[in-house]
Amino acid sequence: xxxxxxxxxxxxxxxxxxxxxxxxxxxxxxxxxxxxxxxxxxxxxxxxxxxxxxxxxxxxxxxxxxxxxxxxxxxxxxxxxxxxxxxxxxxxxxxxxxxxxxxxxxxxxxxxxxxxxxxxxxxxxxxxxxxxxxxxxxxxxxxxxxxxxxxxxxxxxxxxxxxxxxxxxxxxxxxxxxxxxxxxxxxxxxxxxxxxxxxxxxxxxxxxxxxxxxxxxxxxxxxxxxxxxxxxxxxxxxxxxxxxxxxxxxxxxxxxxxxxxxxxxxxx
Amino acid sequence: xxxxxxxxxxxxxxxxxxxxxxxxxxxxxxxxxxxxxxxxxxxxxxxxxxxxxx
Numbered sequence: 001x002x003x004x005x006x007x008x009x010x011x012x013x014x015x016x017x018x019x020x021x022x023x024x025x026x027x028x029x030x031x032x033x034x035x036x037x038x039x040x041x042x043x044x045x046x047x048x049x050x051x052x053x054x055x056x057x058x059x060x061x062x063x064x065x066x067x068x069x070x071x072x073x074x075x076x077x078x079x080x081x082x083x084x085x086x087x088x089x090x091x092x093x094x095x096x097x098x099x100x101x102x103x104x105x106x107x108x109x110x111x112x113x114x115x116x117x118x119x120x121x122x123x124x125x126x127x128x129x130x131x132x133x134x135x136x137x138x139x140x141x142x143x144x145x146x147x148x149x150x151x152x153x154x155x156x157x158x159x160x161x162x163x164x165x166x167x168x169x170x171x172x173x174x175x176x177x178x179x180x181x182x183x184x185x186x187x188x189x190x191x192x193x194x195x196x197x198x199x200x201x202x203x204x205x206x207x208x209x210x211x212x213x214x215x216x217x218x219x220x221x222x223x224x225x226x227x228x229x230x231x232x233x234x235x236x237x238x239x240x241x242x243x244x245x246x247x248x249x250x251x252x253x254x255x256x257x258x259x260x261x262x263x264x265x266x267x268x
Numbered sequence: 269x270x271x272x273x274x275x276x277x278x279x280x281x282x283x284x285x286x287x288x289x290x291x292x293x294x295x296x297x298x299x300x301x302x303x304x305x306x307x308x309x310x311x312x313x314x315x316x317x318x319x320x321x322x
Contacts (some may be wrong), residue, residue: 005292027286030294031312031313031314032312035308037307037308037311038304038305038308038311039311040307045275046315046318046319047311047315048314048315048318048319049319052311053309054311055307055310059310059311059315059318060307060310060311063306063310063315064306064307065305067306072293073303073306073307074294074296074297074298074301074303075294075295075297075298075299075304075306075307076292076303076307077294077298078291078292078293078294078295078296078297078298079291079295081290081291081294082288082291082292082295084287085284085287085288085291086288090290129318139287142315143317144301144315144318147315147318148318148320149318150319154318154319154320155319156318157319158314158315158319159318159319159320159321162290162314162319163319169314169319171319172321172322173320173321174321176320176321176322177319177320179320180320181320207271212287214280215280215283215287217284220278221294233277
């Protein structure tokens with residue numbers, strides 16, 4: 001691991017800790033109730049995690065849509081817009097705890113499944129998840145569809161930690177919890193074999209940020225005067241990118257050191 | 269060619285500024301009309317759906 005990778009890994013770790021620094025909440029299974037809970041963090045991080053000191057932007061978005069009082073929460077929409085335009089999918093590469101967990105799991109020494117046409121096609125699936133579980137279900141059925149049926153962050157950070165520490169919650173566990181644990185297990189196991197499988201195929205937050213790929217301020221860029229079109233960056237990338245900095249690019253910067261003509265760099 | 273690139277860059281800068289201003293205005297409007305409080309009220313209570321209970 002080179003210095004650049006170490007810096008990124010450190011950023012991911014610091015972010016995960018900062019998002020969840022209410023350490024005293026874990027033993028008793030109690031969530032933080034301070035004012036910072038009203039501020040959304042950029043990455044996918046469940047606000048029902050006992051350690052969470054901020055809100056999940058996706059959870060807040062669904063909650064606003066599901067609520068009968070405020071159908072349109074300008075605050076959450078504005079925050080998502082600002083994160084998207086400033087950071088875009090840099091959030092996925094640097095600031096998301098779920099991305100960090102998946103990258104660590106992928107480091108386990110097993111046979112890996114490489115990207116291909118199948119993964120490129122599946123990468124559109126997250127937009128369907130966004131439309132159905134994040135927008136349609138909350139709006140029509142007044143329930144946070146993604147949080148309720150899919151979100152691995154909610155199950156891992158909130159569900160497991162709270163039910164382990166809190167006996168009353170443990171007594172309420174039922175079929176839905178079993179379903180969510182099964183989804184979590186599938187996501188975690190698949191991450192061992194397929195690089196960032198959840199981010200690539202399922203994550204609606206990544207899908208939202210990917211919409212800003214052409215105009216986001218931060219991220220990697222290619223100097224077209226230096227580029228010789230060898231396509232090494234795309235071939236070596238583990239994500240389903242068609243070119244550096246496209247909607248699938250999480251701006252991890254792995255390609256920077258691999259470019260034979262040093263044409264790739266971070267935007268300044 | 270260079271003119272086309274410059275025009276494209278200008279368009280991107282304009283869009284960035286536009287969305288930054290819109291985003292900031294939405295956040296301010298959201299704070300004023302109770303959006304922040306709504307997020308806070310949701311986040312300080314355990315979300316049973318999120319953790320797979322309700």
